[in-house]
Amino acid sequence: MDPCTTCVVRNRAICSALDLNEVAALGKMGRHHRLVPGQTLIWEGEDSLLVANVIEGVLKLSTSLSDGREQIVGVVYPSDFIGRPFGARAQHNVTALTEAHVCTFSGGDFDRFAQEHPQLEHKLLERTLAELDRTRRWLLLLGRMTASEKLATFLLDMSERLVRPDCSSNGPINAFDLPFGRQQIADILGLTIETVSRRLNDFKAEGIIGVPSRRRIEILDREALAGIASSGSVR
Amino acid sequence: MDPCTTCVVRNRAICSALDLNEVAALGKMGRHHRLVPGQTLIWEGEDSLLVANVIEGVLKLSTSLSDGREQIVGVVYPSDFIGRPFGARAQHNVTALTEAHVCTFSGGDFDRFAQEHPQLEHKLLERTLAELDRTRRWLLLLGRMTASEKLATFLLDMSERLVRPDCSSNGPINAFDLPFGRQQIADILGLTIETVSRRLNDFKAEGIIGVPSRRRIEILDREALAGIASSGSVR
DNA sequence: CGACAGATTGACGAAAGTCAATTACGGTGG
DNA sequence: CCACCGTAATTGACTTTCGTCAATCTGTCG
Structure with missing residues (x-):
């Protein structure tokens, strides 16, 4: 049976842009994963690879300098989208902070599906714009507070x-x-x-x-x- | 005559996603503006309003704290896109650093046009994702260097x-x-x-x-x- | 030849970082 | 339920970097 129909973030994740048939098609390409705290899903520099929806838990996005200094560049919650579609390489690590459930897709599969479903891309664009605004506000915090x-x-x-x-x-x-x-x-x-x-x-x-x-x-x-x-x- | 046909950033700006007819239609909604150094095109907090393509010059995106401390959160060059489509309010000032030419659209006009032209939204999405990556790398610089x-x-x-x-x-x-x-x-x-x-x-x-x-x-x-x-x- | 904004330089102070103990929490096992 | 252990957090003493304030210099332009 299609697991998406019972997905707790179905109405909040980018999937909400899709109708029942579409979500089923996307769901067929997705794989459900459980992560334990500290487990890393995506590594900085890795050829991208993997995108995902967060179903449950909290994850961090982070980068570091060669001597170990680390900066967390984002925190994601249920219904958030992670990973870098459209073939760039991953720019940061994605690591679970709590127990987490994610629904992953291979980058290529997702890219292809997205291009055929403009409403999905639109949702993703809105999210990305909002995240960019949020990240820019964080620049003010880091640089000037x-x-x-x-x-x-x-x-x-x-x-x-x-x-x-x-x-x-x-x-x-x-x-x-x-x-x-x-x-x-x-x-x-x-x-x-x-x-x-x-x-x-x-x-x-x-x-x-x-x-x-x-x-x-x-x-x-x-x-x-x-x-x-x-x-x-x-x- | 359609000014877009001779636009110097025609092939690099998001307009490159459009064919001749489409670009002409978009062009009809656009207005060309010249900015002098120091001139602000968009103010933080203003209800959005206005989006634009940069044709020539360099502009900064900035926010500040109430006591005047300022942080530049982005710098844009020719062919870059500025402003916040899809109805959020502007999160930062956009100010010309040099003489600049921009091609502006009312937010609403642009939003409507974009929704009808998925290729345009796709280009914008790719740009926004790239900008988000760049901004996140800047977090590392501000926070840890x-x-x-x-x-x-x-x-x-x-x-x-x-x-x-x-x-x-x-x-x-x-x-x-x-x-x-x-x-x-x-x-x-x-x-x-x-x-x-x-x-x-x-x-x-x-x-x-x-x-x-x-x-x-x-x-x-x-x-x-x-x-x-x-x-x-x-x- | 000034005048003025922008940039440099210096002396000083304060905020945050470093290093090193010490303490408290929270989970485990008796 | 309590004692114990290991990790995480706190605290303290000290150092460093960067910011502040003020004076001086410099190049750009009328």
Whole structure:
């Protein structure tokens, strides 16, 4: 039976551009994979290869310098698309941060299918444009913000993006578990683990956030956090 | 007469996806504009509005924090596409750095036309994917490189991108004029003008580059520059 | 020949990085 | 349920890089 009909991200992933027959055809080319935390799906520099939809879990996109310094260049959630269609080589690693399910396609298969289905390409274009906007905003964070500003912006961003699993409420939430450890937060923000730790504790000391366990964050004073986040990105 | 037939970027811009009739139809919706250096075509936050092809000149995409800190998030050259189709609001300013010619379309007109011409959307998708890759590599630069590494990477990048005007040679070139002043270099690299100046002079002192005039750069030792760019041992 | 913006240089300070302990959490097994 | 272990996180002391502020220089252009 066609697994796509019961796919939890069917209506949110790019597949939502397709009708039942089309999605079945695409589904026939796809393979379902489970990833364990830390498992890498795509390696930087590898000839591309593989694209996928994220069904469940959180994955990071990262690049590094030869001496090991690493920068996380993207984080993807369920319904997001990963990989580089149309034959360029992969520019970054894709690694699972949590247990993850993905639906993979060979690059060539997907490219061909996409060219024949403009609605699919359109969805992919909209997604890519949105991701480009998001990435460019991150340039401002990395290039021009202080450590405290970075962290505040990051926490607010997380409080808005992590809502997805339970679609019950649709505003930002004030308590959540990060899918990242301290080192990964550092790799997202272009900081060291020590600086992340120190600034986080400053926020805690000021009563702006609570950190009841390693990965849990409670936003106690959203106003204050927004104030720090920006000496304000103009929006 | 249809101006597109004589357009210098006709074969490189996204228009190259269209046949003669189609390009004429698109051309009818477009308006030609001249920009003077410093002139802003699109403002951050403005409801989108306007998209365009760059015909001549260099433009920057930038965002800033409320206190004036600025980050350049992209630089566009002739044949590049600017603006945000499909109804999101503009996320950054678009400002001419040199005299520039652009061919603008109202967002709505362009969106409608694009939806009816999948080949055009495909070209745009390929461009957007490439730009996303490029932007993500810049995250690594901003988040993890030292000032010297940033500058070396920047100079090498420029030596490869600035070839466009004269298509005579098609490798990197070793002498070129930057379309940027020091402040703009700083805004691209997430540094201050003073740091840019100092590190540039270090390179000069070491005989790696020559700086015969304000905006001119001569790469005298590409090896050394590449060494610094990738995990620089020097300094 | 100035005048002015842009660039350089210098002295200093502060933010973040580095290195090295130390502590706390969370999972495991008794 | 509790003790133990290993990893992750925190904390502290110190260093380095880069930013800040201010003065000076330089080239471009009227």
